[in-house]
Amino acid sequence: MLETVLKRERDYGTPARAATAMVTLTIDGYEVTVPEGTSVMRAAAEHGINIPKLCATDSLEAFGSCRLCLVQIEGRRGYPASCTTPVEAGMVVHTETPKLHDMRRNVMELYISDHPLDCLTCPANGDCELQDMAGVVGLREVRYGYKGANHLDDTKDTTNPYFTYDPAKCIVCNRCVRACEETQGTFALTIGAKGFASRVTAGQGEDFIDSECVSCGACVQACPTATLQEKSVIELGQAEHAIVTTCAYCGVGCGFKAEMKGQTVVRMTPWKDGQANRGHACVKGRFAWGYTTHKDRVLTPMIRQRITDPWQEVSWGEALQYAASEFRRIQQKYGRDAVGGITSSRCTNEETWLVQKLIRAAFNTNNVDTCARVCHSPTGYGLKQTLGESAGTQTFDSVMFSDVVIVMGANPSSGHPVFASRLKRRLRQGARLIVIDPRRIELVNSPHIKADFHLQVRPGTNTALLTALAHVIVTEQLVAEPFVAERCDSASFEQWREFVARPENSPEHTAETTGVPAELVRGAARLYATGGNGAVYYGLGVTEHSQGSTTVMAIANLAMATGNIGREGVGVNPLRGQNNVQGSCDMGSFPHELPGYRHISDPVVRSQFEQAWGVTLQPEPGLRIPNMFEAALEGSFMGLYCQGEDIVQSDPNTQHVAAALAAMECIVVQDLFLNETAKYAHVFLPGSSFLEKDGTFTNAERRISRVRKVMEPRNGKADWEITMELSQALGYPMHYDHPSQIMDEIARLTPTFSGVSYDKLERMGSLQWPCNDDAPEGTPIMHIDQFVIGKGRFMITQYVPSDERSTRKFPLLLTTGRILSQYNVGAQTRRTPNVAWHSEDVLEIHPQDAEDRGVAHGDWVGVQSRSGETVLRAVITDRVQPGVVYTTFHFPESGANVVTTDSSDWATNCPEYKVTAVQVTRVSQPSDWQRNWSRFTDIQEKLLRERERESDTALTGK
Ligand code: SF4
Ligand code: SF4
Numbered sequence: 001m002l003e004t005v006l007k008r009e010r011d012y013g014t015p016a017r018a019a020t021a022m023v024t025l026t027i028d029g030y031e032v033t034v035p036e037g038t039s040v041m042r043a044a045a046e047h048g049i050n051i052p053k054l055c056a057t058d059s060l061e062a063f064g065s066c067r068l069c070l071v072q073i074e075g076r077r078g079y080p081a082s083c084t085t086p087v088e089a090g091m092v093v094h095t096e097t098p099k100l101h102d103m104r105r106n107v108m109e110l111y112i113s114d115h116p117l118d119c120l121t122c123p124a125n126g127d128c129e130l131q132d133m134a135g136v137v138g139l140r141e142v143r144y145g146y147k148g149a150n151h152l153d154d155t156k157d158t159t160n161p162y163f164t165y166d167p168a169k170c171i172v173c174n175r176c177v178r179a180c181e182e183t184q185g186t187f188a189l190t191i192g193a194k195g196f197a198s199r200v201t202a203g204q205g206e207d208f209i210d211s212e213c214v215s216c217g218a219c220v221q222a223c224p225t226a227t228l229q230e231k232s233v234i235e236l237g238q239a240e241h242a243i244v245t246t247c248a249y250c251g252v253g254c255g256f257k258a259e260m261k262g263q264t265v266v267r268m269t270p271w272k273d274g275q276a277n278r279g280h281a282c283v284k285g286r287f288a289w290g291y292t293t294h295k296d297r298v299l300t301p302m303i304r305q306r307i308t309d310p311w312q313e314v315s316w317g318e319a320l321q322y323a324a325s326e327f328r329r330i331q332q333k334y335g336r337d338a339v340g341g342i343t344s345s346r347c348t349n350e351e352t353w354l355v356q357k358l359i360r361a362a363f364n365t366n367n368v369d370t371c372a373r374v375c376h377s378p379t380g381y382g383l384k385q386t387l388g389e390s391a392g393t394q395t396f397d398s399v400m401f402s403d404v405v406i407v408m409g410a411n412p413s414s415g416h417p418v419f420a421s422r423l424k425r426r427l428r429q430g431a432r433l434i435v436i437d438p439r440r441i442e443l444v445n446s447p448h449i450k451a452d453f454h455l456q457v458r459p460g461t462n463t464a465l466l467t468a469l470a471h472v473i474v475t476e477q478l479v480a481e482p483f484v485a486e487r488c489d490s491a492s493f494e495q496w497r498e499f500v501a502r503p504e505n506s507p508e509h510t511a512e513t514t515g516v517p518a519e520l521v522r523g524a525a526r527l528y529a530t531g532g533n534g535a536v537y538y539g540l541g542v543t544e545h546s547q548g549s550t551t552v553m554a555i556a557n558l559a560m561a562t563g564n565i566g567r568e569g570v571g572v573n574p575l576r577g578q579n580n581v582q583g584s585c586d587m588g589s590f591p592h593e594l595p596g597y598r599h600i601s602d603p604v605v606r607s608q609f610e611q612a613w614g615v616t617l618q619p620e621p622g623l624r625i626p627n628m629f630e631a632a633l634e635g636s637f638m639g640l641y642c643q644g645e646d647i648v649q650s651d652p653n654t655q656h657v658a659a660a661l662a663a664m665e666c667i668v669v670q671d672l673f674l675n676e677t678a679k680y681a682h683v684f685l686p687g688s689s690f691l692e693k694d695g696t697f698t699n700a701e702r703r704i705s706r707v708r709k710v711m712e713p714r715n716g717k718a719d720w721e722i723t724m725e726l727s728q729a730l731g732y733p734m735h736y737d738h739p740s741q742i743m744d745e746i747a748r749l750t751p752t753f754s755g756v757s758y759d760k761l762e763r764m765g766s767l768q769w770p771c772n773d774d775a776p777e778g779t780p781i782m783h784i785d786q787f788v789i790g791k792g793r794f795m796i797t798q799y800v801p802s803d804e805r806s807t808r809k810f811p812l813l814l815t816t817g818r819i820l821s822q823y824n825v826g827a828q829t830r831r832t833p834n835v836a837w838h839s840e841d842v843l844e845i846h847p848q849d850a851e852d853r854g855v856a857h858g859d860w861v862g863v864q865s866r867s868g869e870t871v872l873r874a875v876i877t878d879r880v881q882p883g884v885v886y887t888t889f890h891f892p893e894s895g896a897n898v899v900t901t902d903s904s905d906w907a908t909n910c911p912e913y914k915v916t917a918v919q920v921t922r923v924s925q926p927s928d929w930q931r932n933w934s935r936f937t938d939i940q941e942k943l944l945r946e947r948e949r950e951s952d953t954a955l956t957g958k
């Protein structure tokens with residue numbers, strides 16, 4: 001069990017070096033052999049000799065400013081700093097001599113003379129490197145007194161919601177500045193002034209909250225004193241124990257140490273050994289966990305017959321019996337397939353497995369789908385067709401071996417921040433960057449990074465652009481012919497080669513469609529094909545289109561044609577939005593596939609599940625989410641079990657979704673809060689947060705990581721237990737005592753998971769599937785010697801314009817995305833201090849389009865499409881190109897999805913969120929939909945409050 005004793009992780013002082021050449025030296029009489037380039041400090045630490053240090057830490061390059069780590073080297077003059085001195089063969093080093101002791105004590109004396117002596121009341125007491133070093137060097141007195149010039153009265157900056165900056169405690173070690181630069185890549189901090197006056201400054205001398213700081217917390221973690229300190233630690237004190245778990249926000253899947261005091265989280269510290277994040281985190285995972293104890297959480301099961309009735313609090317047994325009897329009643333009245341369920345990419349693999357099992361075995365229908373339908377289903381389809389496996393090909397570490405990176409339809413700095421930091425580091429080392437996005441995302445031009453090409457593609461024309469890139473590669477003879485000949489299917493390649501070479505696919509011909517000048521397309525294609533290791537990272541700006549699957553296949557085509565697949569530094573990498581998108585797909589959440597992406601019509605596969613589950617499964621695929629809505633409106637789909645997913649806010653064409661839900665007779669929502677979907681529910685089953693349960697998440701790298709219970713579920717049950725008990729109530733008992741047993745069943749029935757177990761996860765930290773007899777320790781990089789499909793298959797990517805095109809009535813194209821501080825529908829992050837950065841969704845509009853409409857910055861504007869209208873505040877910016885407007889969808893009252901339409905991907909029905917033809921006009925009041933939403937929300941909140949009053953009365957006996 002990775003329940004760690006709470007102590008600082010071992011710090012070797014400077015980063016490890018990967019050189020193959022080894023160097024042997026002597027330190028304090030011991031012979032030590034380390035890779036070339038290693039610092040003396042690290043060489044000593046690896047041998048168990050800890051040289052005192054303050055400005056050095058092994059996540060950052062050495063800086064050499066504190067002079068505490070001085071050593072003596074035979075044959076050298078003076079006393080060099082061991083952190084900045086590389087080892088040399090035959091070197092003889094002494095780390096402990098009377099002279100060194102004196103010098104170190106003198107250094108510490110100077111530091112302490114300008115430091116408040118409030119150790120006993122300092123929040124870092126017991127977790128302060130300055131304090132530790134004072135002890136290590138044996139400091140007993142400060143000869144200079146404390147009366148001289150000092151910084152003890154400097155003003156504290158408390159503006160960041162999560163941490164404070166107390167300059168009185170700063171020792172100017174520069175660790176925070178370097179963490180912001182090297183680890184995070186934001187460059188928000190500097191050391192202002194010189195000498196005694198020097199102090200850390202955020203931005204241009206601003207408060208933290210007003211600076212470029214993105215609140216990742218890397219500086220706080222790096223700070224050896226309480227100068228930068230988490231407010232939670234100031235408030236709660238030091239933690240007592242720590243448990244390693246996995247972030248429940250984005251698809252990076254960062255490992256964290258939950259530092260605990262009893263049942264209370266004191267802070268979340270990124271896990272140094274986390275294989276996805278390597279000790280780094282973003283503002284969401286590190287700080288935004290307060291929603292788990294938010295007062296809005298509903299902790300008691302509730303039922304009601306109609307959505308106009310007040311909620312009734314009931315026991316778990318009553319709620320589950322009521323839900324089961326309603327599902328059975330509906331099946332009797334409308335037929336077996338009149339019910340279904342939706343699994344969530346926010347839930348664990350084990351929970352998702354159980355939900356799809358319940359639907360298939362207890363409901364005995366295949367009407368199960370997942371929210372991945374509306375984000376990455378085209379990835380599953382497109383990669384399966386071309387490469388043979390529905391998943392990304394690399395590790396995140398792999399980007400450190402890339403020479404050219406294409407980022408397409410993704411904004412990693414906001415959506416996948418920890419990966420963005422890694423990518424930026426590689427770009428600062430010299431890798432080249434091609435951004436394909438309608439919007440000027442942060443990576444296009446940020447501190448020390450400038451994209452070589454920004455192909456500012458018109459929304460909806462990705463396929464035409466990628467085919468034009470392929471045209472250049474083929475017609476300029478840039479194809480990796482030996483790779484293609486050896487690894488790919490020749491017939492499909494020849495057809496594809498002929499297709500892309502057609503004149504109508506040339507950059508010159510497609511420029512008018514895509515809006516991207518031909519010379520930029522040619523330059524980018526040449527760079528990707530010839531620049532060394534080329535990797536593609538893409539997001540929902542690729543998949544959420546009517547041609548999402550085609551575009552995914554176009555990316556795979558490019559990677560195969562240039563030989564950029566099957567080794568470090570290359571590959572096709574979907575950046576998954578939510579924490580367990582990959583896992584929810586792997587676990588058989590799609591209506592046509594059993595776990596492991598095996599078609600439900602396959603009798604052999606089906607019979608394995610039938611034997612294991614003791615039921616006869618239906619051989620026909622069930623309904624996808626949009627089909628469920630259609631069927632509800634037609635009166636043939638009347639009952640829904642929805643776990644951890646807010647379809648009313650997240651799915652397109654809100655009014656259509658709401659009408660479908662209003663038409664159903666029993667909706668069971670299992671969630672933390674009374675979300676938008678729960679307002680239409682008849683049964684509410686309180687869910688548990690990631691801190692309250694055991695399980696696993698699978699991130700964008702196919703990495704399976706453990707989620708560990710750090711506190712008891714406040715609702716009384718983990719989600720897997722709730723599903724199990726619902727199944728029991730339906731007359732299909734399931735028997736598990738712990739999620740590890742569910743994983744054992746997953747492993748038994750899913751060939752790509754057959755080698756996965758909790759024991760192995762405990763030993764290895766995490767595992768990337770496939771993990772089986774062929775790859776017992778998992779598969780970091782896929783398709784190394786051959787594609788999963790055998791020979792890679794090229795697919796024709798004919799561009800078909802979206803129905804969502806600008807017209808006279810709707811002349812602008814709306815595209816949507818997310819922002820760093822908020823997450824998805826915002827249900828979690830809106831209930832944290834993250835609202836300090838983003839408290840409402842706004843509409844970004846180009847100055848020219850704003851001027852044409854008489855819209856000024858901050859005006860309310862109506863955004864109308866053929867689906868509906870909403871009103872947002874306008875932000876005028878040239879981040880978007882003329883003709884394109886942009887918004888986020890984190891707040892329900894914004895109604896971004898009132899405007900999006902039911903246009904969807906031809907292969908998977910993934911909605912075309914990224915292209916909606918709209919008109920924008922200046923308005924002075926909310927839209928009709930917003931007024932109706934407010935009224936409906938007021939009623940639902942009143943019904944919830946009435947339930948709460950009943951409960952209060954019961955408790956107080958009045
Ligand atoms: S929190 Fe992150 S972005 Fe902000 S100053 Fe610290 S390291 Fe830089
Ligand atoms: S704020 Fe902390 S990390 Fe930064 S210079 Fe001061 S003591 Fe060092």
Ligand code: SF4
Pocket residue numbers: 247248249250251252253254277281282283284285286416417418419
């Ligand atoms: S990058 Fe993603 S997984 Fe990592 S801390 Fe941030 S939200 Fe969590």
Ligand code: FES
Pocket residue numbers: 052053054055056063064065066067068069070081082083084
């Ligand atoms: S630790 Fe080496 S100079 Fe500070």
